[in-house]
Amino acid sequence: MEALSVREYRNNLAASFDRAAEGERVIIRRKNKLYALVSLGNDQTILNKGQQERLDNLADSLRRSWSEVKQIEAGMIESKTAMSFLDEL
Numbered sequence: 001m002e003a004l005s006v007r008e009y010r011n012n013l014a015a016s017f018d019r020a021a022e023g024e025r026v027i028i029r030r031k032n033k034l035y036a037l038v039s040l041g042n043d044q045t046i047l048n049k050g051q052q053e054r055l056d057n058l059a060d061s062l063r064r065s066w067s068e069v070k071q072i073e074a075g076m077i078e079s080k081t082a083m084s085f086l087d088e089l
Helices: 006-011 013-021 049-073 082-088
Strands: 026-030 033-037
Touching: 006 013, 006 026, 013 026, 013 033
Parallel strands: none
Antiparallel strands: 026 033
């Protein structure tokens, strides 16, 4: 299989994605490194139920953490040092 240059890839994006959708691995060379464009299938088929739940839980945790950061910045919650967190453990 011949690797495409970045220029060739850019000039033929649709064709490259079509080839990947048909199961072919499209190789792209950039600065003497090789990259592969492969089809991973449908969005719904990538994550199983357990993985999706973990991803949802992580997203919720990040939202709560970001909310707490905003509250600390607003002076609504007292900020703590890393040492104080360790002392609580």
